[in-house]
Amino acid sequence: MPLNLTAIYTIWLREMIRFFRAKSRVIASFSMPIFFLVFLGLGFNASFKFSGLPSGIDYIDFLAPGIIGMALLFDSLSSGLSVLMDKQFGFLKEIMVAPVDRLSIVIGKTLGGTTTALIQGLIILIVASLIGFEVKGVSGLLSSLVFMVLISVSFVGIGMIFASKINDMHGFQLITRLFAFPVFLLSGAFFPSTNLPTWLRYLHYINPLSHGVDGLRFCLIGTSQFSPIQDLFVLLGFCILTMVSGTYFFSVVEVEG
Amino acid sequence: MYAIKTENLTKKYDESIVVNQLSLNIIKGEIFGLLGPNGAGKTTTIKILATLLKPTSGSAEVWGYNVLKEQDVVRKSIGIVFQSPSLDFELTGRENLDFHSRIYNLDRSVRKNRIEEVLELVELSDKADTLVKHYSGGMQRRLEIARGLMHYPKVLYLDEPTLGLDAQTRRRVWEYIKKLNVSEQITVVLTTHYMDEAEQLCDRVAIIDHGEIIALDSPENLKTTIARDIISLQVVDRKKLLEVLKSSDFAAEIIFNELVEESVYLGVENGEK
Ligand SMILES: Nc1ncnc2c1ncn2[C@@H]1O[C@H](COP(=O)(O)OP(=O)(O)OP(=O)(O)O)[C@@H](O)[C@H]1O
Numbered sequence: 001m002p003l004n005l006t007a008i009y010t011i012w013l014r015e016m017i018r019f020f021r022a023k024s025r026v027i028a029s030f031s032m033p034i035f036f037l038v039f040l041g042l043g044f045n046a047s048f049k050f051s052g053l054p055s056g057i058d059y060i061d062f063l064a065p066g067i068i069g070m071a072l073l074f075d076s077l078s079s080g081l082s083v084l085m086d087k088q089f090g091f092l093k094e095i096m097v098a099p100v101d102r103l104s105i106v107i108g109k110t111l112g113g114t115t116t117a118l119i120q121g122l123i124i125l126i127v128a129s130l131i132g133f134e135v136k137g138v139s140g141l142l143s144s145l146v147f148m149v150l151i152s153v154s155f156v157g158i159g160m161i162f163a164s165k166i167n168d169m170h171g172f173q174l175i176t177r178l179f180a181f182p183v184f185l186l187s188g189a190f191f192p193s194t195n196l197p198t199w200l201r202y203l204h205y206i207n208p209l210s211h212g213v214d215g216l217r218f219c220l221i222g223t224s225q226f227s228p229i230q231d232l233f234v235l236l237g238f239c240i241l242t243m244v245s246g247t248y249f250f251s252v253v254e255v256e257g
Numbered sequence: 258m259y260a261i262k263t264e265n266l267t268k269k270y271d272e273s274i275v276v277n278q279l280s281l282n283i284i285k286g287e288i289f290g291l292l293g294p295n296g297a298g299k300t301t302t303i304k305i306l307a308t309l310l311k312p313t314s315g316s317a318e319v320w321g322y323n324v325l326k327e328q329d330v331v332r333k334s335i336g337i338v339f340q341s342p343s344l345d346f347e348l349t350g351r352e353n354l355d356f357h358s359r360i361y362n363l364d365r366s367v368r369k370n371r372i373e374e375v376l377e378l379v380e381l382s383d384k385a386d387t388l389v390k391h392y393s394g395g396m397q398r399r400l401e402i403a404r405g406l407m408h409y410p411k412v413l414y415l416d417e418p419t420l421g422l423d424a425q426t427r428r429r430v431w432e433y434i435k436k437l438n439v440s441e442q443i444t445v446v447l448t449t450h451y452m453d454e455a456e457q458l459c460d461r462v463a464i465i466d467h468g469e470i471i472a473l474d475s476p477e478n479l480k481t482t483i484a485r486d487i488i489s490l491q492v493v494d495r496k497k498l499l500e501v502l503k504s505s506d507f508a509a510e511i512i513f514n515e516l517v518e519e520s521v522y523l524g525v526e527n528g529e530k
């Protein structure tokens with residue numbers, strides 16, 4: 001089935017216009033990860049060493065990719081809100097009745113969510129480098145973008161699935177939070193997973209975000225827990241899975257009067 | 258070939274039948290009305306004809322295309338104004354139209370002119386760059402109508418186009434609908450609660466209740482040939498009223514009597530008297 005590129009671009013464009021118009025929401029969503037980064041990074045760096053931290057790696061170096069992963073996770077999930085809002089304010093009807101296949105709609109929405117997540121990821125990277133984080137080279141920076149995209153797309157897909165099934169904002173926020181916290185706490189974003197008890201470590205292994213954060217660490221600071229190729233494939237698989245199911249769930253959404 | 262043709266179209270939710278064996282032929286170029294009370298199944302019928310809902314059984318064709326098998330062509334052939342708002346309130350009027358023209362793949366060279374054209378038709382040119390959230394209800398409704406027209410549809414569905422509008426705005430919307438029916442040669446299918454609206458606008462009207470067609474004719478014929486008016490009464494004690502009416506010879510026939518709470522539609526001889 002050929003994709004409808006015009007429709008994908010149009011849907012993405014609308015997301016961008018809305019994003020840049022909703023300034024207060026943008027600032028609010030950007031500030032949380034930056035607080036985490038600054039307070040944890042500066043607070044723990046001088047005085048504290050986690051056990052299991054790779055040798056020669058400062059906590060800020062370890063933390064920054066984790067915070068990026070966290071920010072991408074939360075921002076991507078909440079982009080499901082845009083589907084939910086379209087449902088509530090009725091615009092979804094305009095989209096659903098248009099001669100556009102459902103996959104193209106989902107891709108357009110996903111690219112919108114991914115773009116905003118990426119902007120946030122890059123801003124965090126800049127803030128991190130202001131407080132002492134050092135990126136290992138340009139190629140590392142570029143390859144980290146691949147991981148950022150994959151993390152974003154995956155969790156935008158999850159957000160889309162939640163949004164298809166849930167009809168109220170509060171319910172959506174509750175469910176995404178319930179989903180996001182374990183995912184991010186078990187991803188090794190804040191501390192090395194060797195500190196986890198064995199049974200939790202299995203959850204850490206199967207957590208897609210662990211592989212995202214690990215891949216980011218490999219690209220940005222040159223150390224990783226798994227092989228970066230393995231990270232890439234786990235994430236890619238997960239990404240395809242969520243896109244396919246996201247499209248399926250989206251295509252069976254019923255629109256109100 | 259008809260603009261729209263349905264055969265025994267049926268939609269069930271669990272056990273309740275919302276659209277019941279509906280067979281309709283809507284002629285190209287006409288303004289066709291679906292008149293009925295709340296819950297009659299008007300919106301459900303429109304949604305099936307717009308490919309947004311799958312019928313439980315029966316078939317429907319729009320401009321010769323099957324709504325189940327040829328969704329994409331059907332969608333290209335129709336424009337729709339939904340009963341409830343479907344605009345992006347964070348965008349301007351022009352941006353809403355621009356989104357529509359792009360997603361319907363309107364040619365770049367046509368896009369801009371067409372936007373101006375439809376804005377002019379509904380007299381919103383001077384408000385085009387205002388955010389829709391600052392529009393009044395009437396302006397939003399007009400923008401929706403303009404948007405439904407953008408891509409030169411063959412058939413335009415208007416689901417209660419004058420819902421919530423004051424008398425003056427209603428009359429203006431009627432004018433637009435008549436105008437575009439002529440100037441754009443669009444077949445219009447509209448739903449309404451009001452006989453006067455159907456009378457003003459429609460070439461033919463189907464009165465529908467509980468998902469079934471009760472009568473189908475031109476508004477004049479519905480009034481004169483059958484010599485019967487549809488009047489709607491607000492009553493407190495419906496049963497009592499029905500008893501009184503049955504025992505008197507005032508009402509020729511009570512066509513449908515168990516409708517929305519507290520209101521009765523009656524078919525009576527010369528209801529206007
Ligand atoms: N998703 C659904 N599940 C169950 N019943 C439904 C659903 N959607 C509609 N109905 C029922 O179908 C019936 C017809 O609804 P519909 O919206 O088509 O009526 P309508 O003629 O458009 O009414 P109104 O004038 O109030 O807009 C109603 O009784 C409604 O409760």
Ligand SMILES: [Mg+2]
Pocket residue numbers: 257299300301340416
């Ligand atoms: Mg309705």
